[in-house]
Amino acid sequence: MLNDVTFGQYYPVKSFAHRSDPRIKLLALIAYIVALFLAKNFYGLALCFLVLCTAIIASRVPLGRVLRSVKAVLILLVFTAVLNLFFHGGSHLLVHWGIIKIYLEGVIFTVFFVFRLFFLVMGSALLTLTTTPVELTDGIESLLKPLKYIKFPVHELALIMSIALRFIPTLIDETNRIISAQKARGADFESGNIFKRIKAIVPILIPLLISAFRRAEELGDAMDARCYSGSKNRTKYKKLRFGWRDLICFLVFAALITGVVMFNIYAADIFPLIYEYIRIN
Numbered sequence: 001m002l003n004d005v006t007f008g009q010y011y012p013v014k015s016f017a018h019r020s021d022p023r024i025k026l027l028a029l030i031a032y033i034v035a036l037f038l039a040k041n042f043y044g045l046a047l048c049f050l051v052l053c054t055a056i057i058a059s060r061v062p063l064g065r066v067l068r069s070v071k072a073v074l075i076l077l078v079f080t081a082v083l084n085l086f087f088h089g090g091s092h093l094l095v096h097w098g099i100i101k102i103y104l105e106g107v108i109f110t111v112f113f114v115f116r117l118f119f120l121v122m123g124s125a126l127l128t129l130t131t132t133p134v135e136l137t138d139g140i141e142s143l144l145k146p147l148k149y150i151k152f153p154v155h156e157l158a159l160i161m162s163i164a165l166r167f168i169p170t171l172i173d174e175t176n177r178i179i180s181a182q183k184a185r186g187a188d189f190e191s192g193n194i195f196k197r198i199k200a201i202v203p204i205l206i207p208l209l210i211s212a213f214r215r216a217e218e219l220g221d222a223m224d225a226r227c228y229s230g231s232k233n234r235t236k237y238k239k240l241r242f243g244w245r246d247l248i249c250f251l252v253f254a255a256l257i258t259g260v261v262m263f264n265i266y267a268a269d270i271f272p273l274i275y276e277y278i279r280i281n
Contacts, residue, residue, distance in 0.1 A: 009169050010132050016245060017059035017130040022139030024246040025131055031253040032123050035260045036116050044260040045115055051256050052119055052126075059130045069125030070118055077114055084110040128165060137162035142240055163219070171212065178207050 017025070032048065039045045056066055070077070085106050131139070141158040148154050182203055190197075 015060035022135040043263040
């Protein structure tokens with residue numbers, strides 16, 4: 001499961017998405033998330049899926065690599081789906097067994113919710129797969145630059161987020177090594193009830209915390225040795241510039257939000273019969 005975590009793992013390849021400005025990619029992700037939550041029917045959700053597929057093709061990242069991000073939250077998907085299925089009311093009863101009631105509206109809402117979360121995770125993972133931590137830092141710092149006028153530590157915040165993303169793969173590798181070492185000593189992490197499995201995690205967490213603190217101390221010493229003093233009087237080796245790729249991204253995601261809003265307003269007029277069966281509200 002740990003190997004399925006794709007956040008912070010950059011996939012190096014030359015593509016349209018990789019060469020785009022990190023600032024426009026961050027804004028595009030925000031626009032994509034807004035569009036997902038604005039969508040009130042499957043037409044808007046299908047439009048988000050179309051844009052997601054286009055982004056995956058433009059990134060040249062293997063589809064399997066992007067899908068691995070969903071495996072990391074699969075338990076959350078199943079848990080929330082079951083809750084919505086059993087507790088969402090409606091007027092068309094499908095199953096009635098004891099206190100369990102499943103309605104048609106609950107099934108439709110559950111499918112809609114699962115797809116929305118599925119697309120959300122994939123879109124977020126695509127950002128880190130196509131953007132290095134350094135580029136993310138520069139993009140976040142540039143977008144939050146107006147906050148510097150109110151003495152907000154923009155550079156420090158961006159640096160913290162960059163370091164956190166950078167060390168996710170490192171901590172995953174360290175966790176896998178600790179698990180392998182514990183298994184070699186006879187530890188069992190797969191059998192027993194839930195309480196035994198939680199107890200078996202303790203020998204993993206303690207060495208992992210010690211390793212994380214040691215790495216943080218080493219990183220701090222390395223930054224001090226290189227005379228790092230924060231954002232004051234610092235210059236950039238690579239300056240961010242908007243290009244034609246960024247204009248295309250902006251137009252695509254502006255069209256996405258517009259299309260989702262239009263589907264919310266006019267879906268019942270465009271597809272009157274189908275809309276009655278798959279509407280969410």
